[in-house]
Amino acid sequence: MNGTPDSESGTRPRRGGRPAEGQPVVDRAFALLGAFDSDHRALSLADLARRSDVPRSSALRLARSLVHVGALERLDDGRFVVGLRLLETASLAPRGHGLRAVAMPYMEDLFHVTRQHVLLAVRDRGEALLVERLSALDASPVRYRVGGRLPLASTGVGLVLLAFAPAAVREHAVTAYTPEHGDDDIRTPADLRRALAEVRRGDHAVGRQSHPWRLSTVAAPVRDGDEVVAALSVVAPSSGFPDAGYGPAVRATARAVSRRLSQDGGRPAPLEGL
Known part of the structure; x- marks a missing residue:
């Protein structure tokens, strides 16, 4: 049950394929964040790119930016995990x-x-x-x-x-x-x-x-x-x-x-x- 529906009908964006041409950076950033779930709490760069359908080079650039602002954290073994900045922001919802x-x-x-x-x-x-x-x-x-x-x-x-x-x-x-x-x-x-x-x-x-x-x-x-x-x-x-x-x-x-x-x-x- 991962991902976010894109309409009140409950339809979700398709996971397969590469991001659409001209897809906003924020969409790709949320695709990376959406790659995590309860069974995938720590992801390698390869897994992050595959599960988010973002090309590996773009996934690396975005992941580094997200680490910089605290939305992601990087473990000693190189895998990425969700950062505490998201918890801080989510607490305001x-x-x-x-x-x-x-x-x-x-x-x-x-x-x-x-x-x-x-x-x-x-x-x-x-x-x-x-x-x-x-x-x-x-x-x-x-x-x-x-x-x-x-x-x-x-x-x-x-x-x-x-x-x-x-x-x-x-x-x-x-x-x-x-x-x-x-x-x-x-x-x-x-x-x-x-x-x-x-x-x-x-x-x-x-x-x-x-x-x-x-x-x-x-x-x-x-x-x-x-x-x-x-x-x-x-x-x-x-x-x-x-x-x-x-x-x-x-x-x-x-x-x-x-x-x-x-x-x-x-x-x-x-x-x-x-």
Whole structure:
């Protein structure tokens, strides 16, 4: 799930081939940064050029520039890694760390009640982007990581975000849907359409999956006024999953975050003492 969609429909730029003639430098720079993911945290110059589809000579020049400004760092063995300058800049994103600053106290309360995975995600065009995750040491394994991307059509937070997305985004997702590892009850486009309608009616999503682990989830929308800006969920083992207990807790937490966002005018409160 790497890369960034280039339209609200979720279409991504093609990886294959060389950069288009006259492609702006900033596009090639972001192509280099986009070559990194959770399975490729350190890349040689050859791998960086190959995964970004940028010619090796251009990749070297751009990588040196990015190292100079701190967006990349170079290890002793010559490989490149993402630099701390990007973390510093990303911390200013209101839909990321800003939202997290507002939601975190409520997420911590929910975490202490459930002792499971508590997720907060926003929609980034055709995918869900995980903003925060709290997990107990003995919680069931999941593949989700902060900053990682999740499919909209087969995760609890994704279903909530998709259900309240613009109609064109929902329709594209339904039309393009194919079964994948995800919710056991959504196997066809018609299933997805019904599931999204149920989420809108009930203002929450309930999902279950059996692969690669047997997990269940309850997710609810976080609003800033009338707009759904994020989704909050609990993910736990399906065995003994207490729908009746987790559901109200997740919905109450999402409403509390929504009220705080509205009170703050959509702006995160300042973090005192930091």
